[in-house]
Amino acid sequence: MTSLRRIGLEENNLTGPIPKELGSLVNLWELQLKENYLINGSIPKEFGNLTSLSYLLLYSNKLTGHIPKEIGSMTAMRMLLLQGNNLNGPIPSTIGNMSELTTLLLFQNKLSGEIPSSICNLRLLSLLHVADNHLEGPIPKCLGNINSSLWLLNLGGNQITALQSTFAEGCSLQALTLNGNKLEGIPHSLINCQRLQSIDVGDNEIRGAFPFWMERFPQLRVLILRSNKLNGTMLEASKTEHPFPKLQVLDIARNDFVGSLPDRYFKNFGGMIDAKENLTRDEKDALQEFIDLSFTLKGLDQTLRTLLDTFTTIDFSSNKFSGNIPVSIGTLNSLRYLNLSHNTLTGQIPVSLGNISLLESLDLSWNRLGGKIPSDLTGLTFLSKLNLSMNNLVGQIPQSTQFSTFQNDSYVGNLGLCGVPLTKQCETTDGKPMFPQEDEDKESGFIDGFGWQSVVMGYGCGCIVGIGIGYMFVRSGRPRWLVDFFFGMDIVIVR
Template identity: 65%
Template sequence: MNGNRLEGMIPQTIVNCHDLQGIDIGENKIRGVFPFWMETLPQLRILVLRSNKLGGTFLVYSNTNKPFPKLQVLDVSQNAFVGSLPDRYFKNFRAMIDVKENQTNDGANSFLKTIELKLTLKGLDQLLQRLLDTFTTIDLSSNRFSGIIPPSVGNLNCLRYLNLSHNTIRGHIPPSLEGMSLLESLDLSSNRLDGEIPDGCARLTFLAKLNVSMNNLKGQIPQSTQFSTFGNESYVGNVGLCGFPLTKHCERIDEKSILSQDDDDEFIDGFGWQCVVMGYGTGFVVGIGIGYMIIRSGRPRLLGEFIFGIGYNNRMKRRNREKTRLRRG
């Protein structure tokens, strides 16, 4: 039923179709909230709700222990969903954690061989005409999801495509992403992510498409054979990022200056308050002694010269000449 002008809400009576394997009602005008009641459909592999007018949050309590046990395709992009990302699903999508959950003994499954499914993969709209057991994708892009990317997303070690772009997700990119060893495409662009790109992401050897543009990321881009294949467009809009392939070089800290600074710090630390007190004390005693000797010898002029310099000596000479002139007069 994709690409029609369907309106209203999704009828909940669909839950009675226990053998249903695919639901595609994208590109319509469907309203309402996410159909949580579909969690119990035991054979559902495809759920496409993209480009509708659905909204609300994914934070709904459910008694289902294993929601969507065989789901391989979840596309709810271009709707108006809000709130946190579906952490509960990331922890329980069995078919995206272990591909063995999708394997079937029915080699003549006509549904898997004759589907026509339009999805956005690696940034391009593509027509999928066959669903392999190993094909898995989650597209939550172009909604209003907020909060952080939960570490539980790393549980999806069989996920091939993940698109969380064009939301208002904040916080750091979780290091747990390195556990998604089969990931081929990762799109986190146009969010509010900050911090550094985890070094572990460089170990995603199947990653063919990466887009973290238009965020607030900083630090050096991880260096690896895989990351060297991504162009500037993967990182544009992150003024704090540096390193290849960007033209902005990361600042290098001179090891010699660090060692010199450490030596200076050690010298300053060793030059403690005891030395300072001894210096002040010695200077005070010497000063008092010199002053006493000058006054005792009856030569305060020397003290004046010592304190006030040459100017004092010149003024004393002028005063003496004036006294002599007055006596002669």
């Protein structure tokens, strides 16, 4: 069928290798074999003959082997989707010959070696996603030369050591994901990418101070710096009038930040004060499909595949922040997840936290917070996870329908707390228990003041009296009807 233009056999149960004879269909324009069970082979090198092929979709199979260098002969290729296989070896340098290529998706394979510099020849490339492989070495310096078209760059989950690219003005990059590599820094030239909406460089080896220069990104919604080696304070004076105006996600957990929490930021996080849908449908679909975000939500590490328009979180956990929690944090009306655990915060829990009506998870554990738990927190009707453990809190735990769902582990380690759900009862001002009950080390008593001792004594005396009266009835045989009822008619009375 040499005139065949399109083959669509996707989403079936096809097995075995891809037949090399498909390479003789020189007029083929589109080939879709995605989401099958193709195995026991790689991409046939005969595919190099398909010079008219523009769309090759082989993803979500079990293909093995190398990507053949002959693939570079497919100069009409626009979309090359090979993700979700077991392909290994290097990315062939001939891939730079695909001058029409706009989308290159190679993630979730076993590719190794360095990213070839020839990839910078792809002037029309808009999506480059090669995450979750075994790639190493630096990112090519020339990658910044194609920034007029590239809007998504995802190289996460590799062994990449440096991002050396220089991003020029006019950069179109909207999403940058480099998490899970070995980066030690981020070039300041990235500030030229003013369209950036998401930056994820977590789980690297980035050193130095907090990147204050990033607060000038006008569209930035997600900033993830977790699990690096950043240090210093977040209190540096800045000339930016409205820092991070649209930020909805800030994750700096597991670093070495010190000093007070950044009150200035809390007052200006417009995206957390009033989260609104601010993306077109196409932008939303693209970002949600290709960005995987990992967070600690409600105490569990989770991967969020869908970035909701109204999803908001602040995670400052596992640092060395000290001082009070700023009252200004209560202005973040649209905040849903707040984690300040494992720091050395002092003072009291601010009453203003009760203003964050959409809050679903609050973790202030492992700090040095004191005072009482504000009763205002009982108004957080969406709160499903609360952890105030390992602090110095005192007084009665507020009682409400919402708070009744939290167990002991939400409060453990606060020796001054009392009340439900803890076993320690609160005392009134006169020193008497607010809810009287017997000591836990003693047996529970009965109602009306009768304990087990009284009951046993009464039972014993009753038995003795009853046996005596019964003996007298039997001995005397009177009244006769009672004796006959219990002992029968044939009893002989001995006189």
